[in-house]
Amino acid sequence: MLVLGIETSCDETGVALYHTRQGLLAHALHTQAELHADYGGVVPELASRDHIRRVVPLTQRILDQSGYALTNLDAVAYTEGPGLAGALLVGASIAHGLAYALGVPAMGIHHLEGHLLAPLMEKPAPDFPFIALLVSGGHTQLMQVAGVGKYELLGETLDDAAGEAFDKTAQLLGLGYPGGPAIAALAEQGRAGRISLPRPMLRSDDLDFSFSGLKTAVMLQVKGRELDAQGRADIAAEFQAAVVDVLVTKSLAALKRSGHQQLVVAGGVGANRALRMRLTRDALKLGSQVFYPAPEFCTDNGAMIAYAAALRLQASGPEIRNTQTRGFSVKPRWNLASLKPAGV
């Protein structure tokens, strides 16, 4: 079965073709980073308008690359939520229009399910069950994953997401948007420990997180001071070390508590090299293994949406494969743990 995946939840237009036997055939991405750079964050209306311009040409490009035609599609998948309402509506309307014209199902996919299952496209892939650390611009969650659509929330951020903390700290340091890669690059020249930042909730006896205090602590370091390049790099390094400390400690605690030995890391912050190195090293000491998507599939992309839909399609009965819906909506807020397995 051949699935087209469309991702338009935020500031990245991603499309991909996934074949259930042949694997990922083609994918393409357009990032809007430049479009939003002057504003220090995503401007929703600009994001929606740009998605409209990009989805169709990108889809044509991957069809040409793959040698398949639209008429070969067995399903059209799109990100139904969570995300920016207007941006989600672009992908949803194009997907439903296409699916209706082709007589195939349109499948709304949860964005975080896409992130969470993306590491299963790699080799070696983790087996169910596993623990997932979801760290993106909007979410920081630890999940217990028993199968596709079987997700149990173990802990989450009480305020800012890890990626959001990277983005806000980058702004305080005068770096561009998105902040994660910029902080990570600057941290390479910095010395963690030169200044001291808190590790929020490191010793709380739960699996929750909090990152807004960390951002405030950075603000206090920056306020009223003329920082030179080294001073800014030192703050970036200590900030990154603090986030990594907390994410690693809580992830390992989730492994210990659950008795699982596999950890999957997904979402944009999962591209962070310092996090990957610490997690892999410390998990190994526990006898556990960590799985990551390829860096290009850590941040938002169409492949994870096409892949999640392909897994659901394979698990579903013929009644779902033949479903045609006319109306549709999107879910800007949508709880991952509320999902069900295919066909249930």
Ligand code: KG4
């Ligand atoms: O998963 P994602 O692409 O979009 C959301 O679903 O939010 O994640 C984007 C977030 C941004 O906050 C960005 O700053 C962060 O991931 N990010 C990183 C890195 N690359 C992206 N954070 C830390 N280190 C990175 N290398």
Ligand code: ZN
């Ligand atoms: Zn994402």
